[in-house]
Amino acid sequence: MNVNEITIGIVGSGGDGSITCGELLTKAAARVGLYALLLKSFGPQIRGGESSVRLRISTHPISYQGDRLDALVVFSWNEYLKFQDVLALKTGALVIHDETAEPDYSEKAPLDPSMEARYIHVPFRELAEQSAGDKLAKNMVMLGMISRMLNLPLDDLEKIIYAKFSKKGDEVAQANHKATEAGAEYAAKLNISSEVPTLDWSPRPAKMVISGNDAAACGALTAGCRFFAGYPITPSTEVMEWLMKELPKVGGKVVQTEDEISAMNMVIGAGYAGDMAMTATSGPGLSLKQEAIGLAGMAEVPCVILDVQRCGPSTGVPTKSEQSDLMAAIYGTHGDGVKVVLAPNSVPDCFHVIRKAFEIAEAYQLPVLVLSDQFIGHRSETIDPFDPNLPPVPHRTLAENGQLENFKRYSLENPNGVSPAVTLSTQGGEHLVSGIEHDETGRPVSSYSIHEEMNRKRHTKMYEAMMQFGRVHEFGADDAEIGLIGWGSSLGVLEEAVERCNKLGFKAAGLVPEMIHPLPAEAVQSFIDGKQHVLVVELSYQAQFFRYLKSMLNHTDRMTSYARSGAKTLTAEEIVHAIQQRQETVLA
Amino acid sequence: MNVNEITIGIVGSGGDGSITCGELLTKAAARVGLYALLLKSFGPQIRGGESSVRLRISTHPISYQGDRLDALVVFSWNEYLKFQDVLALKTGALVIHDETAEPDYSEKAPLDPSMEARYIHVPFRELAEQSAGDKLAKNMVMLGMISRMLNLPLDDLEKIIYAKFSKKGDEVAQANHKATEAGAEYAAKLNISSEVPTLDWSPRPAKMVISGNDAAACGALTAGCRFFAGYPITPSTEVMEWLMKELPKVGGKVVQTEDEISAMNMVIGAGYAGDMAMTATSGPGLSLKQEAIGLAGMAEVPCVILDVQRCGPSTGVPTKSEQSDLMAAIYGTHGDGVKVVLAPNSVPDCFHVIRKAFEIAEAYQLPVLVLSDQFIGHRSETIDPFDPNLPPVPHRTLAENGQLENFKRYSLENPNGVSPAVTLSTQGGEHLVSGIEHDETGRPVSSYSIHEEMNRKRHTKMYEAMMQFGRVHEFGADDAEIGLIGWGSSLGVLEEAVERCNKLGFKAAGLVPEMIHPLPAEAVQSFIDGKQHVLVVELSYQAQFFRYLKSMLNHTDRMTSYARSGAKTLTAEEIVHAIQQRQETVLA
């Protein structure tokens, strides 16, 4: 049977090479223009230890990881048990496992017999030993087998293998390639295609393989970001690591700071001086940056803060995704803070949303917080290559010469709240900036009327930024009765859920705002106003997004919440199930 | 004319002694059992500089500062201009001013003639020179005059003056007392009582004179708090200063830390070990503490955080009040944080609410954040003395011997989420605590199902705390059509506004929740459900409280918001005005 997409899982312990295999498959798919989405999971160890990948490959664009697996490769059932949550199988799925390692696997397999899994025992080690002379090459054997299932050309695979292993010498590369061939042959002999659906595709231009974190870093680079300061924290560190390597090439400055507080303040210093500046962090770092984020809003310094969310509260589960930094992002700093919050919804969207973040920061002279998460930050996707010729985003409006006399840095003249700025070392633009409430010239004041006026100015900017840049993604049936609202990385699963609903006969549509704060309330309001029932889906035990929507909209009694903790990705299955349940209640 | 309350303002520059005069008047009122409420305002200087007081004295309990002044004492019109906002006059108010300083005051007076102020020129300096031999004693002359207006007995005044000045020697005290007598005599001669309403009262038991910050500190002391760590910040510093002086007397430990982060973590250390522990701060400090507050929730460490709010964002206006830390208090830490938020509504309530905070913290093993503000933190009130014999609040439930075997610090057994704790150095109670997600024994985990269960456990505790301790204050007409909701320090002004509404023929009632988070939603819901229109009043430009209520209630379309920046106290006048406007719209 030919299909146009397939979802595979691979799980093993330390030396099994599941991750490498997943990465190489993704690259191979990219070379022939296939879409792929790769999720990796690790155990608690720093290095080594169990790991798994989940790979969905498709002929059409995807931003959802798929519900259940079509096929699973298991090197160790013990390890599989640790990843069951994220590697659930379809009924009748193909299970390929290592014969030599655990001979009685089919009995040992902890799968419910009702799943009707079809088991194939493959002597991975043996094949590896024979072909590559090293049984550690067993993941390459597997790579070959899977490539065969996916119809991926072996010569593309060869190139990728050489690129990967050539550092270790041609011999190593060759051995690995041999193992791949052996795997492909074995698969051909098994006639796997008769057992499982085979991917049917025709070649298209090659794609990029990139993670959300790298995409965000690329976005910053092209937007014109020339200053980055950060402190390592999982799952955001790659953004910093990439920029440390690349920004200096275009003359940008990078600093690994002593902590997140320093990073945020350094970014404020650079932003104040005139640079487009950015920092990246995750929950605990966001909490530490809160005071300085308030300063950026008060001093009207453009800057971008990327938060790649993980499970909270506190240290939580650092390697797993959640959407529970929402309220902290919107309201975390004390006082009536000023900022814009955006959320990317996929790997390529990280690129575009970071660019937009810089655009808004510069246009409205305020901090823009981008809420990504581990789910998109760490997953790899094959995507259409970014345009390297995108222009940098426009720099903030600068005061003209005439405005420099008695320069009013916080002039109230412009009804949209934006006051022309100067970059530091402009002659005649000398002025005082402060986190203390100030008048138009920047001097400290404590009068109510100025405080009120300045609050209005700052919040007007936010509102205007929303009017100009606020955007929501809508999808699904035009005459939908059921609405699904989610945010950020849930877009993919919501699209899938909406599609399935419509297939099931529920007329459904979905909405995912790109700008979270200020909320483009009119668009969201008109979306819910037209529906019988709206389900708000999120990975936050507290249902932060649901609460936030209620706080910003009217007639929200038709909204209900589907919210749970993170540490496990959302599936279309559970969402559709939730809708079915709600519909029964609503219609009953 | 005899009245049962009177509101007076005094304004002067550095050496004028307005503050001292206000404080002594308050004490005199307290001695005879009168109720008094004293607000002080200062200019930006550290020491010296302009200052003003606003004093309301009454025969009945008050928690509102009064709208407009019955009488104003001005030493300098220049300085008055800086405090106009907070010292507005009633039509026909009495204005007493210093003859020698500014002879043409009645012309110079920047008051609108339509106010019909009645001016009295008093040769303060001269009287002071004559009576005390020192023209700096002019504030004592004024003290005498005002005491006369208020019918305060001179011998009580004498005792207070001696208590205040005896450190400087009997002579100084005597001179000051003489000046007071001279002022009183002068007032008698002027026959002021015919010009202004005179306070009519009969003596009652003496009261305490105390500020909200001191009251909070007293509350902590009696609750059983034996550990305090903090970092100075306006307007909370007095809490720390008082506890540094008093806690050691009862064996408590106090540390001025290097920053707020350290303070919060030290409190966690002490709380974890078994002490009742507390810190106090204001907005910027709250932001810095956010990460550690999340840890306290995750590790289930009882502790109390007092935030005395000031105007934000960022440094804002440190000496002025606002209610804009609300959302940061509720949601400021990243992840689905765990805490209870309470708000005291008056000076004596600071005492009671801090006690309750410790009670909840211990009962549910979580951080309790108390949101006071500069308005109640810094104002002085005469109040009924606290009961010094109140028992300490009950200590957290400890594991019994049987539970110590294979001790499960985070046992899921109890349906209310509370697991028996141990205090450190209990034999057999050794266990691991962490900010990382953990299982019942405290060991790190990353599984979804445990994360979900533990989130549920932690949030169940919050909910149960609300069910047990959640309380709202309600007041006004039973059959009210109009509802007024506010929070924290707005209780007094709302009570006054409700009363006036009812006099004006709008049937009104008010509600102020003591527990803000989790919101006692049922009580608030039933309050709004019964009303035609509900106005939510607050000092936050963003209307944080209004948004929060919307997010937690249903059928909220009847709620509208009256929200503005702080730096100026709310008046009943503006609230009643807002209601009148809304009613016109609603009824139109």
Add this chain to the structure above:
Amino acid sequence: MTMVTAATQPLRPEFVPASFKSELKPIWCKGCGNYAVLTPIHKALAEVGVPPHEVAVISGIGCSSRIPGYCATYGFNSIHGRALPIATGVKLAKPHMTVIAAGGDGDGLSIGGGHFPHAGRRNVDITYIMMDNEIYGLTKGQASPSTPVGDLTKTTPYGSMDRPLDAASLALAYNVSFVARCFVGEGAHLVQTITEAIRHPGFAFVHILSPCPTFRGVDEFKEIRQHIEFLPDDYKTDERNAAFTAASRTDGKISLGVFFREERATLVENADILSEKAKAKGKNTIQEIFSQFMP
């Protein structure tokens, strides 16, 4: 109440190193220096002879900060950089307990670097063990404040450029009352030093060179071995300035040993003095304390 004194015999000989070992299996990499810190801590605790329930081990976040989980004592694996304030709170609440703060170079010199001077000047009587591997291990290999100039790490792809900080020198500038440096390759010295540190009345800092083979290479251990040098036998531990010189050598050698020790009032003692002073003013009942608000 078990007081830790300057004794040289175990107070409670019934406790052996295994008494302090928890059931949790460390998930450190093979060859990680931290294994060679964990056992010495257990040994030192047995040597001092305190019961496990009278010990609290407090850490921040990092590979090294996992150590509380591996001790059968009270343990708190807190948040990054905050071991010292938390340990201070514990010590003040339970003055008779033996409190150990532990963590990495990033935890203590970078994000937590602001707390170190103040723990020192307060002379809080805890033992602070810093496992310095010159790298961020847990987050997989970024530069730390002690990474040598020129080294390649994930955040210094072109070589580290900032002058590294020496933890022991800082401790000396901070008036820390016991300052020592050890190397995981010198186990006996490590046990002895940690034992002395625990016995020291006041803040005791033990700087431990504890290599990370995973992110600094497997040769690091041998490298360090070549540069270490014990302080001479006639070294005097009572001169802070000389100690500073010994700790911050510029000849490529790394001194090991106790650089400095001084007995002075500890935070707990000071807290008691404070209480006495406060009580000496009289008016110590709550009733009396409240009377200050009566006009």
Add this chain to the structure above:
Amino acid sequence: MTMVTAATQPLRPEFVPASFKSELKPIWCKGCGNYAVLTPIHKALAEVGVPPHEVAVISGIGCSSRIPGYCATYGFNSIHGRALPIATGVKLAKPHMTVIAAGGDGDGLSIGGGHFPHAGRRNVDITYIMMDNEIYGLTKGQASPSTPVGDLTKTTPYGSMDRPLDAASLALAYNVSFVARCFVGEGAHLVQTITEAIRHPGFAFVHILSPCPTFRGVDEFKEIRQHIEFLPDDYKTDERNAAFTAASRTDGKISLGVFFREERATLVENADILSEKAKAKGKNTIQEIFSQFMP
């Protein structure tokens, strides 16, 4: 582009101290030491001869931190303790500017104390002026990390007990490349030292004893005057260990002067080197950079 070099003549003699004075009238108390720091800063800037628009003065929060408002330069009165990171950001974004960070002992040694070591080891080329009054002025008189033992303050009602920190000694432990101490009573020395500090290529720290008459009494000035002592003429400024000894005297005397100076690569220079190294790998266009993601 105006580069600050080690010249001894004003680069642009048309600027006089008044060129750097803003119109805002200081609201410091009468007799506050900070007045005697403000004018020397203006004089030093004129002495160096940079135009006001090429100068940025960055502070945290405190009485002393109000200083940017009183300079007719670019100024940022930021949040408590964060002057150094902000100043670092400014310097990296505008390397040709003269960047001064300024603030109090609380700002720099307490809440901001974690940033100081790192500014030092990065050798960020700014001048850091700490006005040490041994107290928290702005919040009205609480103890600071430099408050002497025994002193009564609002938070030490029974006398301060923690050993005070010496800012200059810390700077030396932090590898700061220019470390000096001054006293507001020695105006000429102050002007000269700040001038040298601004000219110093790298991180320059000037520790200024600047009394607060309001919360430490009007006699403090005279007290300090009695204890100061200039470094001897033959003092060598190139030995860090000796400098540490000179800065942290225990004989009751307080040394004034430049304790240490060293020329080494600055953060800005290092950033340039980094750029060169990165570019040397080739593939510097965005197109080329992106190509790493093509399989």
